[in-house]
Amino acid sequence: MITQIPLVYYLALAAALFCIGSFGALSRRNAIAVLMGIELMLNAVNINLVAFWRYGAADPLVDQAGIVFALFVITLAAAEAAIGLALIIAIYRSRDTVNVEEINLLKW
């Protein structure tokens, strides 16, 4: 019998990923990097979801909410990336920059 990897490993990995992601999203000035940070955070959540499903569900084959949620998140992430990149490109075309500090049209 193969010894299973304990749940806490997954959680630690996810937490680490989440921290990296949120750091990137909060501190980077390049909009693309911010976007990548968000993607990392989403993937951290995905890991959590899948892990909890595998370990938490009474009967993983019947109670599939965890992976379904993960699938939703992946789809959403894809859409978000598409829209986000489109926005960034549009902004770049008009403002010649992707620095979020400089995108301040609506400020005051």
Next chain:
Amino acid sequence: MIPYLSLITFIPLLGAIIILFLPNDKAIKQFAIAWSIIPLVLATVAWATLSSWAPPYNFVYNACGVTIDSASAGYTFGECAPWISTLGIQYHLGADGLSMPLIWLTTLLTTLGLFYSAKVIQNRVKEFFALFLLLEVGMLGVFVSLDLFLFYVFWEIGLVPMYFLIGIWGHDTDRPQYAAIKFFMYTLAGSVFMLLGIIALYLYSSPNTFDMTLLAANQANMPFSKDVLISSLAFLGFFLAFSIKMPLFPFHTWLPDAHTAAPTAGSVILAGILLKLGGYGFFRILLPIFPQVSQQWAFWIGVLAVISIVYGALVAMAQTDFKRLVAYSSVNHMGFVILGFAAAAALTAEQMQNPHYINNGASAINGAVLAMFSHGVITGGLFFLVGMLYERTHTRELALFGGFGSQIPVYGALLLLTSFASLGLPGLAGFVGEFMVMNGAYSTLTLLAFIAVWGIVFTAAYFLWKIIQKILLGNVSEQWAKLPDLKGYEILTLAPLAVLMFAIGLFPNWILDTINTASIAILEYMKRM
């Protein structure tokens, strides 16, 4: 079963949306004309189906939980869906002999109007054609709705496109903005009263309903009919809205301004259909739902109708502008429609027991509805003729014309035909309706009828003196030596109307058969008062 009425009503809306995406003017025009033929064909099929059932209906109408037996069945093509369930508002459509001819006329005049406009409208084409189709939706919706709330919504929808048609494409010299605002505000003021009436009906009906068929069928047991104040006020609300729309003296003054300012096709629709919305309301709502109040006020409404007839004719006679004259002729002719209403409404409960009076009441309603239909055909034609002359001469001042009978003979012949149809020459469309209205009116409102009948002389006078004599007779002045006669597309626009004038005048049975079923049904409702 095919949902004819929904298709007829909403196909133009789809067309209006498609037009917004079409690239160029030519495509828009061709598409709009072709598209508008679809409802026309559908309406023709629907009418043919309806008259193949008539008379008498031997089926039971069943829609929206309303079941009407064959004794008083008028409605067919019922369609029903819940809409705002908390208030019992339903999407309830249906047609009968009263609305079917008007639906058909709407689709026909829209097609003709679009066809004619395709040649004369050159600026802001996309907006014009889209608005025109939207206008058709509003008008058709009024004729097909059997739910008061729905009726009101469509009633208001029709206002907006007309406002823009007058305001944007009106002739600059005729103060189009003034006319458009006057039209809009006046009609809106009327419809606000109608809204109050609708709400009153809803609150004072049991069970609370907006359904016209239910209100009419059960009006004798409804709380509002037992409360004189409420039913009178509600009646007044509807009456104001409808008589402003008709228009009835003294609410008519928006009409000459709006007609004069509107572009040709707009005037055609305005006179041909929009005025009929009011007339339709008189017979669809006032008569069956408020028989007692109608009966009480019949004489005074008759008085207003007679004033409209005689006064409208006299004022028309005094006009010097061709288009204003035709506009006032509408006041004159709509007077007959309301006189027909008053004559039918004046039937007392005791007279209702006498089949003789019932027949004459049916004659009044038949006549009024036919008068609406033929007025649409004839006055539609007259406004086309006004527009065609204006396109050529760029004036509408009657004093400047003369001798066109020999200069432009085809135009002359068509103007002669249309004028005589309008002044009520037997054998042409205008007479049948007038005769039947007078027949009904003489049996209940003898004295008023005898005054009204003199309006016919004045009508003849202004058509002969002001239109035929000033335009067609006399010598051609040098100024108009090169005036061209009608072109193919113009003749094609007028031809269907001319055929209809003969068809109704020579053999009105085909249309009266349809209308008569509705009249009998309406009288059946009135009997229950």
Next chain:
Amino acid sequence: MVQNFTLFIPLLPFLAFAIIVLLTRNNNRLSALVAILSIVAALMLSYGVFLEALSEGAELAANPFYGAPIAWMPFGGMTINFGWYVDPIGAAMLFMVPTVCLMIFIYSTAYMRHNHVDEHGHPHAEDDPRYARFFAYISLFTAMMLLLVVSSNLLQFFIAWEVMGFCSYALIGFWSFRGRKEHHIDDAQVGRARGAAIKAFLTTRVGDILFMTGMILLLITLGSLDFNKMYDPAAMNNMLAGLAQPLPGVEWPVVIALLIFGGTIAKSAQFPLHIWLPDAMEGPTPVSALIHAATMVSAGIFLIIRAYPLLEFAQQTSGPAMQIVAFVGAFTALFAATIGLAQNDIKRVLAFSTISQLGYMLAALGIGAFVSGSFHLLTHAFFKALLFLGAGAVIHSIGTNDMFKMGGLIRKMPITGITFFVGAFALMGIFPLSGFWSKDEILLDAMREGFYPHAGMSQDLFLQIIYLMLAIAAFLTALYTGRQLFLTFLGKPRDQAAYDHAHESPVAMWAPLAVLATFTVFLGFWNTPFAPAFFHFVGEGGFMGLPPFEHSEFDPIALTNMLVSTGIALSGFAVAWGLYGFRPIQAGQPDPLARLGFVWKILVNKYWLDELYGYKINLDGTAQPGLLIRLVGAFMRLCAWFDRNVVDGLVNLAGWLSRILARLWGWVDTHIVDGLVNATASVTGEIAEWWRTMQTGNVQNYALMAMVGAMAIAILFLLRSFT
């Protein structure tokens, strides 16, 4: 059974109208051919019906040909059906109308070609520019006259009646507009025709309104407009059931009968609505013959024939309906004859004689002489058409209507002249022409009932007065007809140039005259006092149980009457000879009758009725509306002023008031209501001013705050779960 095809008789000319308008309007010859072929076909068919009717004999009066298969107007539980109804008089009309119409059609083919002198001085004839249109109109007219004759229903009758009114309008105004290349008419004629057309239509329209009112009231009271019903005494007797009186002392039948008679007054040009007919002579002459002499005006008489049971019924039950008819007729006969004396236009003299003769017919019908009135209708149509066509030939030949520019024309136009004499003598009532027999019968009936009543009845003063009026009118008729003959065909030419220009008409014009003259000579023998065949055919009078008025056996009073009326006619003619024939009028000489002074002035001005309520049309094409029309005009302007300034003024006032109110509210709104709002806003703004520094606009800052907040909440949560 030819009678089943009766409705095709009007249909054929109507098809000709449609064909000419839609297809052949640009081809003159073809259009005329279509029109004539259609009328020939209609004529053969209607002769077929007529012969079938004759073969039925007296049986037809009891069972007329009838069928009403066309459902036309449904309302409520009832339907008005259209079809055909041919009784003896209808059958006789079916003989008269197409015959006269065919003659007029043939005549028109030549009349509507105008003599014209081109720039090289060569005379040649060319078609009227509206030749085809003319044939279209007269085809439509004929169709409607025939439809009227065969109608089974008063409404159907009314439709035909009104469309004829339209044809009349169009044909009187045939020359009321002029293209730039049309030189055969001048401005004065355009003006006259324009005025005459509108006058004719509106005047008859007044009568039509009365007719329509009467008809609707009949429909309401009787419940049907079918002639079958109207001739049914039982149905008529039920008429009064359940109806209130319109006014105290007045009952419905008499009201209805007189309203319908109103239609006749206008259409048959009886006093006081006769004013349109003389001016209607502005149309081309075949039109005058067709419409304003032979057929359309007789439609009014035919209406009274159709409404005769109603009149009798009204007379018996509720009021003097027939006496009023008789009096109006006799008065008009006399009145129009006086005006006829003072006319110089050859056609206007005939127009007034038509009015007068129609008055005769009405007087006859009104006193109950149903058969003689109807018979005069038939014979008059022939000789009046003959006279008009003859006058047309004269006008066509010398180019003027003025009798004082004529004279001696019989030498230039012998056939026209002789036929015109035949017609004129028939009009005067000279033995043995048809006019003698028919007019004589009317006078006979009036005389016999007035002066020689049935045993047991007293002499009737009313009938005596009617007789005297008719007798004086007969004298005047002979006088003005004689005047016309002496001024046109006899005597010396007064305008030599016109006389030299005169020539006999082409065969297409004189042949119809000859045919009509033949009928004029022989038709009278259908109903003489010695052998009253027509009387037996018609059914011996009396519908509503009145005793038959005329006698079937020969009555010796008839001989007295013949002598008296011949004496009257001859004395009238003798006076005419004394005034105009004995010493022929020279050019420039005034009318001998002008010595009458003021009376003459009255007659020339037609009693100033046009100035009172009519529309006076002058020779130069200008026109003055009469007093009544001016009043209507003033009222019309008042209404228009009222509409613009009062009714619309109120609307605009409402608009203006709401604008003022809006401006007031606008001020309140900006300074008070909005002031409060602004105050709130500025306070809020002040607070916001320092608070907004929080808002960096940087999403990352916000996200950081969110995350810090989330962590704070998480920590709080953890702390709580530990404690």
